[in-house]
Amino acid sequence: MKFSEMTYERPNMGDISSQMKERIAALSRAETADEQLEQIAAINNLRNHFMSMAELASIRNSIDTRDEFYKAEKEYFDTVSPEMEAIETEFREALLASPFRAELEKHLGAQLFKLAEVQKRSFGNAIVADMQETNRLVTEYNALVASAKIPFEGKNLTLSQIGRYLNAPDRHVRRSANEARYAFFAKHEEDFDRLYDEMVKLRTRMARQLGYDNYVQMGYDRMNRTDYGPAETRRFRDQIKRHIVPLAESLRERQRQRLGLDKLQYYDLALHFPTGNPEPKGDPSWIVENGRRMYRELSPETDAFFKFMVDNELLDLQSRDGKRVGGYCTIIPSAKAPFIFANFNGTAHDVTVLTHEAGHAFQAFESRNLPCPEYYFPTSEAAEIHSMSMEFFTWDWMNLFFEEDTEKFKFYHLSTSVLMIPYFAVVDEFQHFVYENPTAPPQERKAYWRELERTYFPSRTYEENEYLERGGYWHQQLHIFNYPFYYIDYGLAQVCALQFWTKIQSNKEQAWKDYLHLCQLGGSRSFVELVQAANLRSPFDENCIESMIGDIANWLDSVDDNAL
């Protein structure tokens, strides 16, 4: 069904609520597993309907924010969704209380129950008031960041508008753009420190109320991590220190040489080539045309997927007046349809939408028939494997977009994929320190952050910026404020995606088979189980990074980057 033909009607919350409650009561009363399965299917239908209407309202609001009808509908869902969440909590409790769990797991998989367990453990009525207070602080943080008006070259720019100057080939321009940007954060340094301090204290109080020692394990539970804990992520970070940091340092040294500088200053880090970072050679509609060809040629599965997306109007890519900024990928369950929203601007970002976001959408498309809404997307570290790996599976078509700069793009893509990993570890290790030491004052937090930067980016220098030297860099990292412990996910996924990269070099066909299988599993298994099913090494295995980093370093070494 075409997106424009999908009918929206506001769900009657009273009806949905009473039907859900009746079904949950019947589920609890049921005397056989079959009866329970029947009730679960009916409950999931109701949830799918509610979710589909919520998604339609939200998507249509984002593609035209001036449309008063969908604006009001979006607001309606914002007000009724806590009620829906409360009912879903009752549903999960009924599931966990089932005497037929073993049989239910045969049909629905065990992951549904594991998720229900961590969700139950990390939520309770006792913390609702503190959660609301935390949400208020999150809103305040977002509003402060959105309020940024950065004076630059006679204009007042938002943080996203100043973005394009941060990697300008002209050193004077990128230096003053970076200085202007960080002047905003430095000016609000105390506000950021205060907001975060209040959040940390609230989260710690909630954790203790639920019986945790501190917020660390509660954070893991709220990220739905069912098969690893802080000890595993620590071992993963140790591998990064040993095997990624040295490679990343050598890449920074090559970058310094390419740029012909005595020393890479913090404002040089985003510029990788003296001629500028790689850009596609055509406008947004040309990029979409090439994307069609790419997915047609990549595999029969991507061909079917991309045709489905185009034929059913499930790609809204071009920038238009009234459209919300940013991009996302979601799914409309009743239509079994993924949806990609973006704002193309003719830069390399557009190609990333077509590879990264389409990777998410392809996974959702492949797992659209799984039995519960919980499985449409996996937990976040697993979800990024699909998107980051699709960026590599599409390498053979990058010449369509970058033409004579294809080699430059590939070098840029693979080297930045490596360079990002130590940063994921810094953000993660920082948060462990913060929540293990919730009374540490803001100065101590910032000093600790700066210390971590010295460990993971030994050559980085902030000698020209006092605020960054004091350890303020993380104030801009919204995950730290809004989604605690959500960040190592990108590192875990990147290490899996890089394993796919090495497999693609040696056996493309087998790599694709494994990838497709992974996509078809959706969120029906936990992270480590999914990784195993895809024939990848778990990032928590002692030798995981060591076993693949050599191939990547060799490829990067083989490129004459000074010629790019």
Ligand SMILES: [Zn+2]
């Ligand atoms: Zn993603």
